[in-house]
Amino acid sequence: MIEVVASMARGPVFLAGEVMECLITFTNPISHLSTSASSEMLAWASAQIHCQFHASESRVALPAQGTKQDVQAESDTVLIPSRGEGGQCMLDTPPKILFCDLRLDPGESRTYSYSEVVPNDGPPSFRGQSVKYVYKLTIGCQRVSSPIKLLRVPFRVLVLHGMPEPPFPQDEEVAPSNPFLEEEEGGRRDDRPLERALDMLTITSRRCPHLFNITNMRGKVAKFCIFKTVYRLGEDIIGTFDFSEGDIPCIQYSVSLQSEEEIQQGYQRRPGQSINVTGHGRHLESCLHTASTHFSLPVPLNVTPGFSTDIVTLRWRLHFEFVTSREPMESHNVLQNQPEVTVWTGAEHVDVDTFSWDLPIKVLPTNPALTSYVSQFTGTNSINI
Incomplete structure (x- = not known):
């Protein structure tokens, strides 16, 4: 028996265009139950990245697939990275051979390093109500005259539009090495695409206040101010309300962070199909007789930033709901040095109006190291052959 362990040391989250590295260890363990141990052989092993696409049949109409079958694909001695998985393989990278003819003595282990650029032209990882993209x-490993065994390590991909291409070839191991250059310099060079992407994300730190007058058919309710409309994962969305300038009393308001998952018209199962709306946080506040107030909604680290493909578009918005009174509401003033105790009670019946408003916002990725802490993936998996 050979134990295969794959581990992504930096974590299971990567930006598209970034170099992913994984250490793969092959071990011939010594069992205390066995009286004799022997060497183990593997014919070869390879690794590659692939993205699997899943769609809801009730909401997505995909083109019919051809009925032609590949005889080789049905053979368990041919490497197919998506073998046994549902959905369609959207993209895959060329396989890289880790070794050929590996012999392991009892207790011996070998570790191989796999590195590959996460494709720039693919969608981000996404688990929606209608479609899913899974990386x-x-x-793949194989003994001589035996079926191929597959070890899969799921990971998350964040896509930042405008991500720079890697400024150096990825197959640098074939080039002559310079003994006068430290290995750390190569590591820093590998991080350049990530550093450039993080520099691009500094746009979210720029503040440009946006002011909105909230009104309904009866008049002005409040003035709303939001400091920016572009946010990174993990940032707080902060907005303020000024009710002192309103003509209509506002009894209650709520703000919800929502994502909209819309199937492109050409792939909708039914004409005029509704958009899937998912809530990711809500702030509710009673604000009668309140001059000003504010709210704070965090953007979760585990959600998917906005993106668009030929099949689906994901957008983000703030959804506001207001409850206003149809009649003026008298405010109670506390008199100084009032000798008697006064008890205030709310009105038993108030005629109200309700209305809503949607404010589009943009959600961008953040540093992958931050999202790794809340990822459902561990970046590690193992199999026994």
């Missing part, structure tokens, strides 16, 4: 690193 996995697949490691």
